[in-house]
Amino acid sequence: MRALIVEDDEMIGQELVKALSHEAWSVDWVRDGQHAHAALADGHYACVLLDLGLPREDGTQVLRRARQRGDLTPVIVITARAQLDDRVNSLDIGADDYLAKPFERRELLARMRAVVRRRAGAASPLLGEGRVRLDLLTREAVVDGRREALTAREFALLNALLERPGAILSREQLESRLYGWGEEVSSNAIDVLLTGLRRKLGPEAIRNVRGLGWRVAPA
Amino acid sequence: MSPPPPRRTPSLRQQILRRLVPLHLVVAIASGLISYAVYRDLIEDFMATQMRVLAESYARDLAQPVALAPLSAADIHQRGQFVVQVWSPEGLLVASSAPGLRLARLERPGLQGARSADGQDWRAHAVPAGRSTWGVQVLQSKTFLRHEITTRTLFAIGPIALLVPLLLWVLWRVVNQSSAGLRALAGEVAARDEHRLDPIALERVPQEIVPLVASFNGLLRRLTQAFEGQRRFVQDAAHELRTPIAAMQLQIDNLRERQAPPPGEDPLDRLHAGVGRAAHLVDQLLRLSVQEDAARAAPAEPVDLLALVRESVGQCMALADRRRIEVGFEGAPCAPLRGVPADLRSVFDSLLDNALRYTPEGGQVEVRLRERAGEALIEIEDDGPGIEPALRERVFDRFFRVPGSGVAGSGLGLSIARAAAQRQGLGLELLAREDGRTGLLARIRLPRAGDGAGPRASLTLG
Numbered sequence: 001m002r003a004l005i006v007e008d009d010e011m012i013g014q015e016l017v018k019a020l021s022h023e024a025w026s027v028d029w030v031r032d033g034q035h036a037h038a039a040l041a042d043g044h045y046a047c048v049l050l051d052l053g054l055p056r057e058d059g060t061q062v063l064r065r066a067r068q069r070g071d072l073t074p075v076i077v078i079t080a081r082a083q084l085d086d087r088v089n090s091l092d093i094g095a096d097d098y099l100a101k102p103f104e105r106r107e108l109l110a111r112m113r114a115v116v117r118r119r120a121g122a123a124s125p126l127l128g129e130g131r132v133r134l135d136l137l138t139r140e141a142v143v144d145g146r147r148e149a150l151t152a153r154e155f156a157l158l159n160a161l162l163e164r165p166g167a168i169l170s171r172e173q174l175e176s177r178l179y180g181w182g183e184e185v186s187s188n189a190i191d192v193l194l195t196g197l198r199r200k201l202g203p204e205a206i207r208n209v210r211g212l213g214w215r216v217a218p219a
Numbered sequence: 220m221s222p223p224p225p226r227r228t229p230s231l232r233q234q235i236l237r238r239l240v241p242l243h244l245v246v247a248i249a250s251g252l253i254s255y256a257v258y259r260d261l262i263e264d265f266m267a268t269q270m271r272v273l274a275e276s277y278a279r280d281l282a283q284p285v286a287l288a289p290l291s292a293a294d295i296h297q298r299g300q301f302v303v304q305v306w307s308p309e310g311l312l313v314a315s316s317a318p319g320l321r322l323a324r325l326e327r328p329g330l331q332g333a334r335s336a337d338g339q340d341w342r343a344h345a346v347p348a349g350r351s352t353w354g355v356q357v358l359q360s361k362t363f364l365r366h367e368i369t370t371r372t373l374f375a376i377g378p379i380a381l382l383v384p385l386l387l388w389v390l391w392r393v394v395n396q397s398s399a400g401l402r403a404l405a406g407e408v409a410a411r412d413e414h415r416l417d418p419i420a421l422e423r424v425p426q427e428i429v430p431l432v433a434s435f436n437g438l439l440r441r442l443t444q445a446f447e448g449q450r451r452f453v454q455d456a457a458h459e460l461r462t463p464i465a466a467m468q469l470q471i472d473n474l475r476e477r478q479a480p481p482p483g484e485d486p487l488d489r490l491h492a493g494v495g496r497a498a499h500l501v502d503q504l505l506r507l508s509v510q511e512d513a514a515r516a517a518p519a520e521p522v523d524l525l526a527l528v529r530e531s532v533g534q535c536m537a538l539a540d541r542r543r544i545e546v547g548f549e550g551a552p553c554a555p556l557r558g559v560p561a562d563l564r565s566v567f568d569s570l571l572d573n574a575l576r577y578t579p580e581g582g583q584v585e586v587r588l589r590e591r592a593g594e595a596l597i598e599i600e601d602d603g604p605g606i607e608p609a610l611r612e613r614v615f616d617r618f619f620r621v622p623g624s625g626v627a628g629s630g631l632g633l634s635i636a637r638a639a640a641q642r643q644g645l646g647l648e649l650l651a652r653e654d655g656r657t658g659l660l661a662r663i664r665l666p667r668a669g670d671g672a673g674p675r676a677s678l679t680l681g
Contacts (some may be wrong), residue, residue, distance in 0.1 A: 012466045019469060083509070101464070102468045102494070103467035105472030166534050167530060168536070210533060211549050213528050215533060
């Protein structure tokens, strides 16, 4: 698979080329916005890593023009500016993902695989970022690549916990998410569900924070 | 040689007292004296003419025996009626309008002073009548004259005497009002700090000091620009630092990929930790500068503290997992209070992060939420080494790190927490644990609005 790196910093560029080559990507590297246009126009890339702070033409401009041309190549924006506004802005103009400097090589490669998979339409959407994820189409849990079937309640519980990364949900919050108004909830209903989930996903998959509630282990 | 201490200019009020009050008193006294002299001359001249005319008219008709109506003491001394005496050539008093008055015949003709046997002072005009030695004397009581002159003088200076206190009172009011304006202005100036540099409104400033206030506003504007420039520099520097850090991180990852890890401790791990620490420091710097951006001050809103603490703990659990620290919470939901969620989160996150960094691996961090009279308390208690009382103030300084702690902190977390706490009007204390074990107890006191100690008004208003 071919990847295009648009990066003006020599050090980062070299290391990115090394990292991607090692993972069997064939890599083209351009150092400014105008070359990026040329490269995008004639190459078919599986993924583009785009730095925003570029000489001669800004990365945002490169991305916007590519999208206006109808170019749908998956683009991961890499930038030192990681304020919320910058992230939202990049996603709005058509980036597929966003990575703030500094980042780990593992994470970069995983995100590249993810955008490629998504663009290919092969992967169903997975909720979650850590060891435990939720396949929203098949309603299965994915733990370390292994798939586990879930009951409707188990699915709802895991869905609630995975919706926001790092969230801790109390018993009351979980009950209100899982059960309708006026529905009779036995006092240990959540405990029973959690026991079942832990049996399927492993004892460390869902952890208790004493006094606050439950969360999904991040890694 | 040291310069002499600067002499303080006396206040406006003192200047007014020292200069205007004596001046007014001198003018009032002088005008009294002048009025007295003028009235004395006026009255005495007038009366002298009257006495002369009266005496001469009696002297012309001395052939007939004179019958004079007797005057009472009140007529003479209070109404100032003239006393007429007619003397025979033998030196006998043949007629007198004041029969009881015992006064020797005057030797000299014309106007003169005289004293009667009862000690009264008189003005007198004596006229020798014709060629004979008959004589006529007209007398007027000096008691009456003095009284008359004094009365006239007092009437003349009365308005001035009334005007002086009135004038001083008006001046006093004017000075008080302008100094109240100055005091209000001083309050406005004192309210300015690095978070509040908006110009001072010129509308209510006394006209005379408008140029001063305008220059001060200019200074505020330049300060704002300087602060802004500094913030931008820190932000730019932090952003620029991220690129080389990212490059180093990738280099380490690439190196690790290429060679099998050596037995024992991997030197790359330590390198990786060092890069991680630099990245953390840059992040904290950026947070600090973004936080200082006064323009980002968000409006206060009702905040559910338990939900906020839950989020904060959730965000920090990655670090807790890595260091195998057990985090526990104790407390009940409490009534919402007003605050800016981002600032409150900043305080909680920083203190929690601090606790998780300084607690040894496998330790325990307790978070408590409780209510006390008029305030909510959040306490974060750790198993770490604690902070000596002497250093508990210094740890809030930027880049200050407790010596010998060996923890990869940035030295910025607590100053970030304090800055946010101050903006929100929260109390922030670092204490020893109350159960006697080693460790730090960080206590955040959140006053309930309505006690007059809520989050700063300027923030509440946005």
